[in-house]
Amino acid sequence: MDQQEYIDELIIKCLSGEAGVDESKELSRWMDADKEHLAYFLKMKNIWDISHPAFDIESIQPQYRLEQLLEKIKGRQRRNRLEIFVRTWQRIAAFIAVPLLLSTFYLGYLQKKESTNHVWQELNALYGTRTKAVLPDGSVVWMNGGSTLRYPLPFEGKKRDVELKGEGYFQIAPDKKRPFIVHTPRLDIEALGTEFNVYSYDSDSLTQVTLVTGSVCVSSKERRILMNPNERIVYNHRNKDYQLYLANPEKWCSWKQGELVFRNEPLQDIFKRLSQMYNISFQLDEMSKNLICHATFKDESLDRILHLLEKTMSIECQYLKNGSSDHTEKQYVKISCKKRN
Structure with missing residues (x-):
């Protein structure tokens, strides 16, 4: 040995x-x-x-x-x-449910942050899955497919800092002396004891924050905004523009219960979200891009979602493969309107 x-x-x-x-x-x-x-x-x-x-x-x-x-x-x-x-x-399992365990995801990839002596833990949710974890301070986070969360072990100092890429729903343990700060590539979200959703995929030009309860302060290099419950901020990275909306949190946060809620949205926006969650490319023809969809999917596979959309939206979904720069074949789905007879 x-x-x-x-x-x-x-x-x-x-x-x-x-x-x-x-x-x-x-x-x-x-x-x-x-x-x-x-x-x-x-x-x-x-x-x-x-x-x-x-x-x-x-x-x-x-x-x-x-x-x-x-x-x-x-x-x-x-x-x-x-x-x-x-x-x-x-007996501790930092996941939302047994079916999600079967889908697997990476948990436990550890690395040290070079600028400190802290040990940082990294959680990764595989595409097409979601996971739930408890942080060292008792805060709870749900992670959507294709997301990564990093945090130190343990939390030390006057702040509780975590780093997020992808989408996460946070339920923050109250601590008035130590604010909880979620760092994304473009925005920082500061909270004390509250619940909110953060959407920040690298592949998207938008970062979105939806507040459920309490209050959070959203900041970038340009400005700081204090949010109230049932508000949603959409930040455009390209033009540095902020938009503040009244929002129904159920629509934007229901993914953590396995639901995808779409309300009168164009198909191109729906397929953009599916692409981020399942890591697959969609190519839509011009006629299908602006078709409006109103639907809710509960714990459905990608194949099932596409099948239901085909039945209700008069579209065709075709799996194809194309070559990439590394000489491998990658799968994508071609979306087109059905031809009328």
């Missing part, structure tokens, strides 16, 4: 509650020797959590913190308490 296999065995023993006192001390010394070792352990622990889900994460009390687990691994508490704690962590 080589050194890496031996370390992996020690980690598994610890997470399963089977490690002895000497083995726990040995693993502790290994983690103290190099920060990369600690990051590797955290990655292994997250993989363990994914493979041992059990019940609703919201029933877990916030006092169970990752640093407590590390303290116990270092032998600062008796072995029987370590086993109880590890069994509790085994």
Whole structure:
């Protein structure tokens, strides 16, 4: 058995509650020797959590913190308490539902931020899925397909900073002394204790924030705007323009319950959203682009959505492949109006 296999065995023993006192001390010394070792352990622990889900994460009390687990691994508490704690962590599953677990997504890719000594955790939701996670301060975040969230372990200092690319719905744990700030590539959203949705895909020229409860401050290099509940901000990256609307949060936030709600929207906007969620390109002919759609889809696959649109919108959806610059074939869907007889 080589050194890496031996370390992996020690980690598994610890997470399963089977490690002895000497083995726990040995693993502790290994983690103290190099920060990369600690990051590797955290990655292994997250993989363990994914493979041992059990019940609703919201029933877990916030006092169970990752640093407590590390303290116990270092032998600062008796072995029987370590086993109880590890069994509790085994039951934590930071996902919205079992069907979403089956669809899989990346959780646990860890990296250090070069400018600090913090360990940063990165959560990735695969295209076509959504996921739910609890952050170190007890805040809850839902992530839509194709989204990435980064946050430090633990939150330190006077702010709780996270970084988002894609779409996320945030339910912030109140802390008047430490604002919660979501950083996107173009906007920052600051909150204390509130619920809001952030839409910020790299492939789109718009960043959108929808406020459900409480208040948030949205800021860029150009300006700062204080939002009230049931308001929605749309920021255009290209011309630096802000638009503030009254909004129905159900329409813009229902994706976290598995619903896609479209109300009198042109097909080109609908297929743009589907493209971001499922990572597939759509090519619409001129006649189909401006067809107006009014529909709600609940936990439907992409194939099912396209089938329903074909039945109700008099369009045809054809899967095709084309060559790319890296000499691989990539799939896209051609959308065209049905020809009248």
